[in-house]
Amino acid sequence: APEIRFEDVHFGYEPEREILRGLSFTIPAGQTVAVVGPSGAGKSTLARLLFRFYEVGQPGRAAADGTPAAGGRISLDGQDLRSFTQASLRRAIGIVPQDTVLFNDSIEYNIRYGRPDAGPEAARQAAQAAHIHDFITALPQGYQTRVGERGLKLSGGEKQRVAIARTLLKDPPILIFDEATSALDSANERAIQAELRSVARNKTTLVIAHRLSTVVDAHQILVLDQGRIVERGRHAELLAAG
Ligand code: ADP
Ligand code: ADP
Numbered sequence: 001a002p003e004i005r006f007e008d009v010h011f012g013y014e015p016e017r018e019i020l021r022g023l024s025f026t027i028p029a030g031q032t033v034a035v036v037g038p039s040g041a042g043k044s045t046l047a048r049l050l051f052r053f054y055e056v057g058q059p060g061r062a063a064a065d066g067t068p069a070a071g072g073r074i075s076l077d078g079q080d081l082r083s084f085t086q087a088s089l090r091r092a093i094g095i096v097p098q099d100t101v102l103f104n105d106s107i108e109y110n111i112r113y114g115r116p117d118a119g120p121e122a123a124r125q126a127a128q129a130a131h132i133h134d135f136i137t138a139l140p141q142g143y144q145t146r147v148g149e150r151g152l153k154l155s156g157g158e159k160q161r162v163a164i165a166r167t168l169l170k171d172p173p174i175l176i177f178d179e180a181t182s183a184l185d186s187a188n189e190r191a192i193q194a195e196l197r198s199v200a201r202n203k204t205t206l207v208i209a210h211r212l213s214t215v216v217d218a219h220q221i222l223v224l225d226q227g228r229i230v231e232r233g234r235h236a237e238l239l240a241a242g
Contacts, residue, residue: 009072034215037224096180104148114170130165156183
């Protein structure tokens, strides 16, 4: 798994309004770094930069999509993120987003989306790990049930578990959990957290969370506030610091 490095990253969606204000941190290969902080701090923005949803690295110049005011450098194993194609980044990075939008297709299609070469049995195992296999097989059309506007309506938590199954199946070297369990009830959350931690082992992982309590075993925790890292340390150190 690659090392991820942010060097003095600045970013804003609009001119004159910086959302990220000089972020520097490293996620060593195979380790987990968690970013915690209040809503609006810039956590999701930081995650989006990592898969080049927006560009970084042309200080004072608009990116190709017109996004203004970006500066700094993001790299994977020392190689500038801008030298990767979108397709290669998609293969390398698996993200479980906060709000999953599923394809208007079968549950199986949605789970196998990142790995169409994987067999149906592998998709079932991933669903089992995400605690939705029993739920799916109880549906009249099982894994072939269509979801979305033209099919089954899933709750936020169910959609999130489909996204988790998809990421488990894809098994990429870099993982991003953007409040990956925020839509789940606490019983499911605990079970799935254990699952997420075990897949995150030996992968370079960025965990985004509101609460410090959900990221106990990260190698490092960054506290983000208004686009700046205001504290960093291990879980116990940050708790001690209040
Ligand atoms: P967090 O994940 O910590 O809640 P976000 O990264 O989602 O924070 O948002 C940080 C700031 O950027 C917020 O003020 C938010 O309103 C703003 N923002 C997020 N996405 C966009 C966007 N697509 N366009 C303009 N502003 C945005
Ligand atoms: P919060 O409730 O604090 O907003 P979320 O549950 O929304 O946090 O998002 C953080 C999630 O990331 C955790 O609940 C858990 O599923 C996952 N997570 C936390 N720590 C780790 C870790 N060390 N490795 C892998 N995944 C983790």
